Amino acid sequence: MELLELKSIWKKAIKQQVDTPNLTAEEVHMLINKKSNTAISKIKREMKFKIWFMGILGVLGMVMSVILLFVGKEEHLLESIFNSVEISVIYFLMSVVIFIFSRRIKTTRDKIREYQRTSLDLKTAIEDVLVLMKKIIKLAVTIAGIMTPFFVVWITYTYLYEERVFVFDIRVLYLLIILIVSHKLFSFLETRVQRKKYGKYIDTLKQCLDELEEVEKM
Amino acid sequence: MKVSKIEQEFIEKVTESQGIVHKISRIYCKDEENRKDLLQEILIQLWKSYPTFRGESKFSTWMYRVGLNVAIQYFRKDKRQIKKTELSTELQNLPELKKEDTLENEIYMLHRAISKLNDIEKAIVMLYLEEKTNEEIAEIIGITQNYVRVKMNRIKLKLKKILNP
Numbered sequence: 001m002e003l004l005e006l007k008s009i010w011k012k013a014i015k016q017q018v019d020t021p022n023l024t025a026e027e028v029h030m031l032i033n034k035k036s037n038t039a040i041s042k043i044k045r046e047m048k049f050k051i052w053f054m055g056i057l058g059v060l061g062m063v064m065s066v067i068l069l070f071v072g073k074e075e076h077l078l079e080s081i082f083n084s085v086e087i088s089v090i091y092f093l094m095s096v097v098i099f100i101f102s103r104r105i106k107t108t109r110d111k112i113r114e115y116q117r118t119s120l121d122l123k124t125a126i127e128d129v130l131v132l133m134k135k136i137i138k139l140a141v142t143i144a145g146i147m148t149p150f151f152v153v154w155i156t157y158t159y160l161y162e163e164r165v166f167v168f169d170i171r172v173l174y175l176l177i178i179l180i181v182s183h184k185l186f187s188f189l190e191t192r193v194q195r196k197k198y199g200k201y202i203d204t205l206k207q208c209l210d211e212l213e214e215v216e217k218m
Numbered sequence: 219m220k221v222s223k224i225e226q227e228f229i230e231k232v233t234e235s236q237g238i239v240h241k242i243s244r245i246y247c248k249d250e251e252n253r254k255d256l257l258q259e260i261l262i263q264l265w266k267s268y269p270t271f272r273g274e275s276k277f278s279t280w281m282y283r284v285g286l287n288v289a290i291q292y293f294r295k296d297k298r299q300i301k302k303t304e305l306s307t308e309l310q311n312l313p314e315l316k317k318e319d320t321l322e323n324e325i326y327m328l329h330r331a332i333s334k335l336n337d338i339e340k341a342i343v344m345l346y347l348e349e350k351t352n353e354e355i356a357e358i359i360g361i362t363q364n365y366v367r368v369k370m371n372r373i374k375l376k377l378k379k380i381l382n383p
Binding site: 005006007009010012013014016023024025028029031032034036037038039040116117118119120121122123124125126129204205207208211212 | 221225228229230232233236237241255257258259261262263264265266267269270271280283284286287288290291292321324325327328329336337338339341347348349357358359360361377
C-alpha cells in the first residue's frame with residue numbers, strides 16, 4: 001500500500017464508519033450534561049469537597065474559639081493543659097490556617113475551571129495542564145506538610161505537658177524535632193502519594209510535549 | 219427537553235459535525251467502551267468551552283482542537299487507559315487478512331498502521347488525512363507550518379516502513 005492511497009482509503013473508511021451519524025440532538029444534549037471523568041475533572045470535584053469540608057471545619061473552630069473566649073466554658077477538651085483563653089487562641093489559629101488553605105484550594109480550582117473553558121492549541125494546552133498539575137501537587141504536599149505536623153505536635157504537647165506547666169526545657173526541643181521530622185516525613189509521603197496518583201499522567205503529557213518541542217528544536 | 223438558546227445552537231452545530239468526534243474517538247481508543255467514554259468526554263469539553271468560541275477559526279478547526287486536547291489528555295486509572303502503542307482490541311482480534319485489495323483489508327491496514335504511531339503523530343496524520351492545510355494543522359497543534367511539514371515527512375517515512383516492511 002502506498003502513502004498516496006492512504007487518503008482515499010481514509011475517505012472510504014470514514015464513509016463506511018462515520019458518515020452515518022448515530023447521535024441525535026437529544027442524545028448530544030444528554031451527554032453534555034453528564035459528569036466528566038477526566039483526571040482534571042476528578043481533581044476539581046475532590047477540591048470542591050475539600051473546600052466545603054475545610055470551610056465547615058474552620059467555621060466550627062471559630063465558633064468554638066468565640067464560645068471559649070466569651071462564655072469561658074470551664075470544661076473543655078485539653079482542660080488539664082490549657083485554660084479557656086489559651087484553647088480559644090489555638091482554635092482561632094487553627095481555623096485561620098484552615099481558611100488560608102481552603103482559599104488556596106479554591107484559587108487552584110478556579111484556575112482549573114478557567115482552563116477547562118478555554119480551547120487552546122494542543123501544545124499550549126499540554127503546557128498549561130502541566131503547570132496546573134504542578135500547582136495541584138505542590139498544594140497537596142504543602143497542606144500535608146503543615147497540617148499533619150500541626151496535629152502531631154499538638155498531640156505530643158498534650159502528652160509531654162500533662163502537668164499543665166509550660167517551661168522551656170528539653171521538651172521544647174523534643175517538640176521542635178518532632179515538628180521538623182513530621183514535616184519532612186509527611187511532605188515526603190504526600191509527594192509519593194501524588195506521584196502514584198498522577199505520575200503516569202504527567203509523564204504521558206511530558207512525552208507529548210517533548211515530542212512537540214523536539215520538532216521545534218530542529 | 220428544556221434547553222437554552224445557546225445550548226440549542228451548540229447541539230445543532232455539534233450534531234451536524236459529530237463525524238469529527240467519532241473520528242477522533244476511533245483513532246485514539248482501543249475498544250467500543252472506551253470510544254463511547256471518550257466521545258462523551260469530548261462532547262462535555264466542547265460544551266464547556268463553547269462560550270469561548272468566537273468564530274475566529276472554523277467551527278470544525280475548533281472542534282478538532284478541543285477534541286484532540288481531550289483525547290491526548292484523556293486519562294483513566296483503570297486498565298482501560300489508552301496506550302499509544304497498543305493495537306486496538308478489535309484490530310488484535312481481527313483474523314489475519316490476506317493481502318487482497320479489498321476495502322476491508324485496506325481499512326484494516328490503515329488503522330493498523332495508525333495505531334502504531336504515538337499520540338501526537340496520530341493527531342497530525344489524522345488532520346493530514348482529513349485534508350487540512352498545514353496552516354490549519356499548525357493552528358490546531360500549536361506548532362509552525364514549517365514544523366508541520368517536517369513532522370509530516372517523518373510520519374510518512376514511519377508509515378511507509380509500517381505498510382511496506
